[in-house]
Amino acid sequence: MAVAKPSIELCKGSNGLEKVVLKEARGSSIEVYLYGAHVTSWKNDHGEELLFVSSKALFKPPKGIRGGIPICFPQVGGLANFEQHGFARTRVWTIDQNPPPLQESNSYRASVDLILRPSEGDFKFWPHSFEFRLRVALTPGGDIILVSRIRNTNKDGKPFTFTFAFHTYFSVSDICEVRVEGLETIDYFDNLKGKERCTEQADALTFESEVDKTYVSTPNKIAIIDHEKKRTYVMWKEGIPDAVVWNPWDKKAKAIAHFGDDEYKHMLCVEPAVIEDPLPLKPGEEWTGRLHISAVPSSYCSGQLDPKRVLYG
Ligand code: TA6
Numbered sequence: 001m002a003v004a005k006p007s008i009e010l011c012k013g014s015n016g017l018e019k020v021v022l023k024e025a026r027g028s029s030i031e032v033y034l035y036g037a038h039v040t041s042w043k044n045d046h047g048e049e050l051l052f053v054s055s056k057a058l059f060k061p062p063k064g065i066r067g068g069i070p071i072c073f074p075q076v077g078g079l080a081n082f083e084q085h086g087f088a089r090t091r092v093w094t095i096d097q098n099p100p101p102l103q104e105s106n107s108y109r110a111s112v113d114l115i116l117r118p119s120e121g122d123f124k125f126w127p128h129s130f131e132f133r134l135r136v137a138l139t140p141g142g143d144i145i146l147v148s149r150i151r152n153t154n155k156d157g158k159p160f161t162f163t164f165a166f167h168t169y170f171s172v173s174d175i176c177e178v179r180v181e182g183l184e185t186i187d188y189f190d191n192l193k194g195k196e197r198c199t200e201q202a203d204a205l206t207f208e209s210e211v212d213k214t215y216v217s218t219p220n221k222i223a224i225i226d227h228e229k230k231r232t233y234v235m236w237k238e239g240i241p242d243a244v245v246w247n248p249w250d251k252k253a254k255a256i257a258h259f260g261d262d263e264y265k266h267m268l269c270v271e272p273a274v275i276e277d278p279l280p281l282k283p284g285e286e287w288t289g290r291l292h293i294s295a296v297p298s299s300y301c302s303g304q305l306d307p308k309r310v311l312y313g
Pocket of ligand 1: 064077084085167191212244246269271
């Protein structure tokens, strides 16, 4: 339902978990849970859901929520003493009432700032102090903007390195009718072939089987075209060099927790990430990574809309 002016509301979501709901005047909205600073909904002016969240998603600590935009930090992937994709997505963040000013070229009226600092228990996993600030914003036109700021606050002078991802699950009508533009000719590690390094030969990514690829040093603009819905997601990223493209397909879908067997048909992960070169921070240093996604109508069929115009126009 459209609201007269933007609104920002803290309320209870699934299982009584707290969430912040951002609404814009024309009807678009975003929902972000304090648990994991996890965006679980991004709707356009018509109330259509643009992110995929599994019907089997558990909104219940200590597991992560399957879908939306999980925050992967301090590491992407799995290490022995670590939860898969790090612990940021399974911690309760707090609202940052007084965030440091953020240089922002975009204009928006509805936003919330969240912050995560490690607990005593986290030092077992990762012996470093940090402040992770996440801004979630909704523009008047219905775009979503996420800005991550990670600062090393170690008092012992120790630097640290981290890997990171906005593990974004896009909702698509039919994975077989989806193209991704902007990654052609880019090198990638094929996570299904022992991270073998390859170069993307196709002039656009299309999908007919499981894919799990980490594209490295990618362009900052990537387009995900949902042919059936005539919708293109245009992703701009800054300070985030890599991007993971993942769909589990049918066999892996059955093996994944909190994921419906057929749900792979209606989702695609395109995840802006810092993976190839873990990012070093000395005490006092801060990294900023920005992600801006818009969902635009696209009459892309048999080359009518040239997605390159979307990317480079
Ligand atoms: O980003 C792709 C990936 O690493 C896949 O290999 C798969 O593990 C996926 O993430 C899901 O991870 P999750 O921890 O959310 O189940």
